[in-house]
Amino acid sequence: MSSGPPARHRTRVIRLGDERTGVVTIGGDAPVSVQTMTAGYTHDVDACVTEINRLAAAGADIVRVAVPERKDTAALVEILAQTQVPIVADVHFHYQRALEAVAAGVHKIRLNPGNIADRDQVNAVIDACKDRGIPIRIGVNEGSIVERKDKQRRKEELGKIFSEHQHGHLMAIMIARLEEYLEIFDARDFHDVCISAKSMDARLVIAVYREIARRFDYPLHLGVTHAGPKETGAIRSVVALGTLLAEGIGDTVRISYASDPVYEVEDALEMLYCLGLRTRVGAELIACPTCGRIQVDLFTLVQEVRRKLADEIELPIKVAVMGCVVNGPGEAEGADIAVFAGDRRGIIYVQGERVANVSEEEILDRLLAECLAFQSRVRSGEVALGQKTVEIIPPDPIGTLGSGVDKIAAGDVEQVTIGRT
Numbered sequence: 001m002s003s004g005p006p007a008r009h010r011t012r013v014i015r016l017g018d019e020r021t022g023v024v025t026i027g028g029d030a031p032v033s034v035q036t037m038t039a040g041y042t043h044d045v046d047a048c049v050t051e052i053n054r055l056a057a058a059g060a061d062i063v064r065v066a067v068p069e070r071k072d073t074a075a076l077v078e079i080l081a082q083t084q085v086p087i088v089a090d091v092h093f094h095y096q097r098a099l100e101a102v103a104a105g106v107h108k109i110r111l112n113p114g115n116i117a118d119r120d121q122v123n124a125v126i127d128a129c130k131d132r133g134i135p136i137r138i139g140v141n142e143g144s145i146v147e148r149k150d151k152q153r154r155k156e157e158l159g160k161i162f163s164e165h166q167h168g169h170l171m172a173i174m175i176a177r178l179e180e181y182l183e184i185f186d187a188r189d190f191h192d193v194c195i196s197a198k199s200m201d202a203r204l205v206i207a208v209y210r211e212i213a214r215r216f217d218y219p220l221h222l223g224v225t226h227a228g229p230k231e232t233g234a235i236r237s238v239v240a241l242g243t244l245l246a247e248g249i250g251d252t253v254r255i256s257y258a259s260d261p262v263y264e265v266e267d268a269l270e271m272l273y274c275l276g277l278r279t280r281v282g283a284e285l286i287a288c289p290t291c292g293r294i295q296v297d298l299f300t301l302v303q304e305v306r307r308k309l310a311d312e313i314e315l316p317i318k319v320a321v322m323g324c325v326v327n328g329p330g331e332a333e334g335a336d337i338a339v340f341a342g343d344r345r346g347i348i349y350v351q352g353e354r355v356a357n358v359s360e361e362e363i364l365d366r367l368l369a370e371c372l373a374f375q376s377r378v379r380s381g382e383v384a385l386g387q388k389t390v391e392i393i394p395p396d397p398i399g400t401l402g403s404g405v406d407k408i409a410a411g412d413v414e415q416v417t418i419g420r421t
């Protein structure tokens with residue numbers, strides 16, 4: 001089985017951004033982009049700019065802002081001048097907000113067929129976007145879909161087609177609404193479009209996006225809406241989005257949490273790194289779950305290491321934080337830098353070389369210092385990432401390894417050896 005990234009479902013391409021922000025491509029062979037949305041008021045310019053810049057610094061490729069009122073679109077010119085990432089205006093109910101946002105120079109519009117359905121209004125937005133070369137996302141959310149009387153028969157027909165699915169009726173409504181809306185865009189010969197069809201139900205999201213990918217060649221914006229707080233929303237989101245992405249479906253993603261949106265960006269990126277759909281930026285942290293062999297406060301250490309690495313390491317250095325020398329060396333295989341803890345101490349390896357045996361209190365600072373020095377050496381070309389891995393020579397009697405605390409204390413871990421890959 002190939003370990004490469006999933007083969008992508010082929011789609012059209014849309015582009016958003018300008019010289020100042022850079023242009024983000026969605027669809028085709030472009031890397032899967034990460035979106036998020038500000039949580040604060042758009043009309044509060046300073047706070048909105050601060051939030052957008054913070055999200056961009058966390059790795060967001062695109063940031064969406066809500067524009068429910070005229071004062072929100074009025075703020076866009078100032079916001080756009082102070083940010084360096086493409087901005088999407090999220091429009092519901094009032095098509096005038098879309099026209100105002102386009103006039104302000106926004107980079108993309110999101111329309112919801114569930115609440116802006118008047119053909120003349122949609123045409124006005126399409127024409128404005130066409131004039132400025134701005135794409136539109138058609139976002140069909142399960143929660144905002146309202147059945148229309150004259151389309152009932154068609155929905156019932158589609159409902160029968162999808163009746164084998166648990167969510168056949170909802171899928172039918174979402175796809176019917178999407179088809180109706182796309183007819184308006186087709187009639188205007190406007191194809192600068194991407195599509196989303198979100199729900200809070202992960203299984204419905206998987207089913208409906210599979211069907212949309214089968215029917216349309218527009219790029220797809222994936223999301224599980226109202227996923228809840230990060231603690232549970234992460235599972236709900238990654239189950240649905242990860243399944244689709246592993247099947248090659250999806251061109252841009254937004255994870256939605258009732259939490260700080262920075263988490264949305266961090267988790268979306270980690271999901272894409274895991275699937276090989278984005279090139280990792282920053283360190284990759286491996287850590288053991290701990291067990292009855294542990295003799296340091298590894299959970300605290302891991303969180304501190306994670307924060308330090310996020311702040312200070314830009315290269316994809318693989319760092320392992322392991323609780324002991326019993327299984328640690330094997331599980332840390334492939335790490336550039338590793339610490340094996342035990343008996344209130346830590347032994348630090350840098351690409352195979354044992355460089356330090358320090359007390360528990362010193363582990364964090366020394367590990368970070370080694371990571372920074374290693375990053376400099378990689379940048380200068382002196383060493384390469386992943387050049388050496390940690391190996392363990394079996395079989396020192398497992399009983400001895402099992403009580404390896406004494407060896408750690410003595411700085412004697414000869415059973416841990418290093419080999420080139």
Ligand code: SF4
Nearest residue numbers: 288290291323324328
């Ligand atoms: S590395 Fe050691 S402490 Fe961590 S889970 Fe494995 S055996 Fe337990």
